[in-house]
Amino acid sequence: MVKNKKILFIIIAILALIPIITRTKAVLNAIILLLIFATLGEAWNIITGFAGQTSFGHAAFFGIGAYTSTIVFYRYNITPWVGLILGGIIAAVVAAIMSYPCFKLKGHYFAVATLAVAEIIKQIFVSWDYVEGATGISLPIIQRSSGFAKRLFYLQFNEKIPWVYICLVLFTAVILLCSYLENSKMGYYLKAIRESHEVAESIGINPTNYKLYAMLISAFISAICGSMYAQYILYIDPFMIFSLDISMKIVLLTVLGGVGNVFGPIIGASIFIPLSEFTRIKLGGSGTGVDLMIYGLLIILITCYQPKGVIGIVQKLTEKSKKTNVGGEGKIEATSGN
Amino acid sequence: MKSKLVLLLAVVFLTTSLLMGCGAQQQAPTETTEETEAPEEAEEPTTVETVRIGAILPLTGGAAATGVKLRAAMEVAQDIINGEYPELAKVPLAKEVGLPNLGNAKLEIIFADHQGNPEMAKSEAERLIEQGVAGLVGAYQSSCTKPASQAAEQYGVPFVAGSSSSAALTERGLNYFVRVAPNDDIETAMFFDYLIYLNDKYNADIKTVAVAYIDNEFGVHAKEMVEKWVKEKYGALGFELVGVVPYAVDVTNVDTEVQQIKSLNADAVFHASYIADITMFVNKYKEFKVAPKAVLNYCGGFQDTQFVVNLGSDSDYFAGGAAFSAEKLGDMPELAKINEFYKAKTGADLDGPALEEFSSVLVLAEAINIAKSLDGDAIIEVIKNTKFDAPYYATGAIKFDAKGQNEILASYMVQTQNGKYQAVYPEEIATAEPVVPIPDWDKRN
Numbered sequence: 001m002v003k004n005k006k007i008l009f010i011i012i013a014i015l016a017l018i019p020i021i022t023r024t025k026a027v028l029n030a031i032i033l034l035l036i037f038a039t040l041g042e043a044w045n046i047i048t049g050f051a052g053q054t055s056f057g058h059a060a061f062f063g064i065g066a067y068t069s070t071i072v073f074y075r076y077n078i079t080p081w082v083g084l085i086l087g088g089i090i091a092a093v094v095a096a097i098m099s100y101p102c103f104k105l106k107g108h109y110f111a112v113a114t115l116a117v118a119e120i121i122k123q124i125f126v127s128w129d130y131v132e133g134a135t136g137i138s139l140p141i142i143q144r145s146s147g148f149a150k151r152l153f154y155l156q157f158n159e160k161i162p163w164v165y166i167c168l169v170l171f172t173a174v175i176l177l178c179s180y181l182e183n184s185k186m187g188y189y190l191k192a193i194r195e196s197h198e199v200a201e202s203i204g205i206n207p208t209n210y211k212l213y214a215m216l217i218s219a220f221i222s223a224i225c226g227s228m229y230a231q232y233i234l235y236i237d238p239f240m241i242f243s244l245d246i247s248m249k250i251v252l253l254t255v256l257g258g259v260g261n262v263f264g265p266i267i268g269a270s271i272f273i274p275l276s277e278f279t280r281i282k283l284g285g286s287g288t289g290v291d292l293m294i295y296g297l298l299i300i301l302i303t304c305y306q307p308k309g310v311i312g313i314v315q316k317l318t319e320k321s322k323k324t325n326v327g328g329e330g331k332i333e334a335t336s337g338n
Numbered sequence: 339m340k341s342k343l344v345l346l347l348a349v350v351f352l353t354t355s356l357l358m359g360c361g362a363q364q365q366a367p368t369e370t371t372e373e374t375e376a377p378e379e380a381e382e383p384t385t386v387e388t389v390r391i392g393a394i395l396p397l398t399g400g401a402a403a404t405g406v407k408l409r410a411a412m413e414v415a416q417d418i419i420n421g422e423y424p425e426l427a428k429v430p431l432a433k434e435v436g437l438p439n440l441g442n443a444k445l446e447i448i449f450a451d452h453q454g455n456p457e458m459a460k461s462e463a464e465r466l467i468e469q470g471v472a473g474l475v476g477a478y479q480s481s482c483t484k485p486a487s488q489a490a491e492q493y494g495v496p497f498v499a500g501s502s503s504s505a506a507l508t509e510r511g512l513n514y515f516v517r518v519a520p521n522d523d524i525e526t527a528m529f530f531d532y533l534i535y536l537n538d539k540y541n542a543d544i545k546t547v548a549v550a551y552i553d554n555e556f557g558v559h560a561k562e563m564v565e566k567w568v569k570e571k572y573g574a575l576g577f578e579l580v581g582v583v584p585y586a587v588d589v590t591n592v593d594t595e596v597q598q599i600k601s602l603n604a605d606a607v608f609h610a611s612y613i614a615d616i617t618m619f620v621n622k623y624k625e626f627k628v629a630p631k632a633v634l635n636y637c638g639g640f641q642d643t644q645f646v647v648n649l650g651s652d653s654d655y656f657a658g659g660a661a662f663s664a665e666k667l668g669d670m671p672e673l674a675k676i677n678e679f680y681k682a683k684t685g686a687d688l689d690g691p692a693l694e695e696f697s698s699v700l701v702l703a704e705a706i707n708i709a710k711s712l713d714g715d716a717i718i719e720v721i722k723n724t725k726f727d728a729p730y731y732a733t734g735a736i737k738f739d740a741k742g743q744n745e746i747l748a749s750y751m752v753q754t755q756n757g758k759y760q761a762v763y764p765e766e767i768a769t770a771e772p773v774v775p776i777p778d779w780d781k782r783n
Binding site: 024025026029033126127133134135136138139141144156158229233234235237239240277280281 | 451453455456457458460461464465467468481484485488489491492493494504506510512553554555557558559587
């Protein structure tokens, strides 16, 4: 099912071991955000990396998930676990409604359309009183003395470690799903559509249907990440949750790691998120913005010199080493021939 | 390829973890006996060299200019606490070095940048708490104060907000949160009382009101407070809300909004705007010759002294609630001295939000001193049950109610006249008479 089982196992093992090595909140916070955004990157990779439909509007699904679980808890005191699934379903329905007409557009036009749809959804939430509009929602905090069972039920913890493992479970489930998808019939169909819409159609693949399936799965996962994020931050408002920043962060980290590869988002996130957190922690208090400059510069360098992302660098190195090995073997053979 | 990929990941994870871990450790407390792992486990200190508090501010991003000023105000408070200033004897903790009840321990403020992002505000609050801060102050933007104070609540660490004005902040039932600034609920009532004063004393005949507000947490809440007060009290006293004009957070042109305000023809316009927006509005008011009888501003852009710098004489006759007026310095020697320190750092006079953030540091430090402890429960108990002397405010004191709101209104009405913020209401603290109605644009000098 998973091509590189060993790598996946090692990644998960490293992530699982970090809370044992260090309990520093800043590190664990970076790991939690890393896992949430790597999962989001995986979700985005399904529609963009596999199916070739660039979406700049994934913050819309992320936000719908965040708002659904929050509202369900805030208004009806129902566990966020229910809201999490409900948010996924609502996001998938919204994705179906918005994607169907948008799939008629190609290339940049599709990307611009998703951006516009996300902006429309943001404006709806800004002026919708039922979801507290622009004022946002602070999630009610459960008592500090509450036991672990109650904390798990309401998804609120005094410690970061439960969050690390919950996000790790989610990430593992999603990466397994993506690996399965990548090598399934649907994965091949999506890649065929990505390479050539017309050729895929000519061999009997229905591009619209398969792109729609990919979008539904992608939106569902993004919404679950949104719910997790809202529960973790304990506050949401439309400007932070539907922001273009969120959409761009998803795109950026996946592109940084490598689009169309299940390991791309986790590589991108494991560089992008800790780098962002680290530069802010070390330099942010100075108020000079040096952290943002360094951070921006690194991104520019990677995107300029290796547009295929970090995966591209690894592939280049591997090819180089293979060539060297082949050359070396040839020399040995030649020597022995003499 | 596999091995290299794994190696790369491992290196990235371990390097960043190590670096971030080191970052936290480097700022660990010096020579203190309090526990720094978790605040709830903190033991009462016997001797403390340094007491640390955390300050979370927008030091980069859209509100960076304000954030840097607020940091300077907090640094002034830190300097006053850590130094000896007999001339400021009435200001708590100024007379002696440090916190006398904790062996004259020095106060250290650890600053953190939230960039105007609620997610970062929360993570910075947690990071500072982990470093063992005894309390938190900040975070200016209400949308960032909310998650940061939620984090403080979870760990039982007191949070004293200085200038965040959303009324919702003190409506969340938090036990470890208090706020110095008047909220937009209190400010709205003050605005209407001021209009009544103008009608009674100056025959201003102001009856209709419109609200222009930025479409975010700050603006929407201010608008809701106007609706509430008109419905509950001031409607019966003859005031009518004739319209509301929202504008987008990232607005770049306010032609349409100003035309809407003009068509509403309200006697008074209430503004909930930041500095960039209010500057645009005033320029367009001039262009379209819009001159309501009064324009009143919630704590935001108008109170920033940059308002006068940006607009020159066009800034005159606008009004708003503020905790500071440079024209009152003659009557308030402590405030004059504090302003002198602040001016030395920034080159500008204090403004309302800066003074409120200054006072948040003093309140937290005094509470720690009275509590003789770094324990969050002990500190918050003092904060909630003490009337703090604040000679730098016209009202002279700070006292928090059960919800954590400062119940002694620190603000008064100021109006810009000849480029200066004059106190105009209440009458007993006024430094000038209010100018009402605002002169038409073509009748100005």
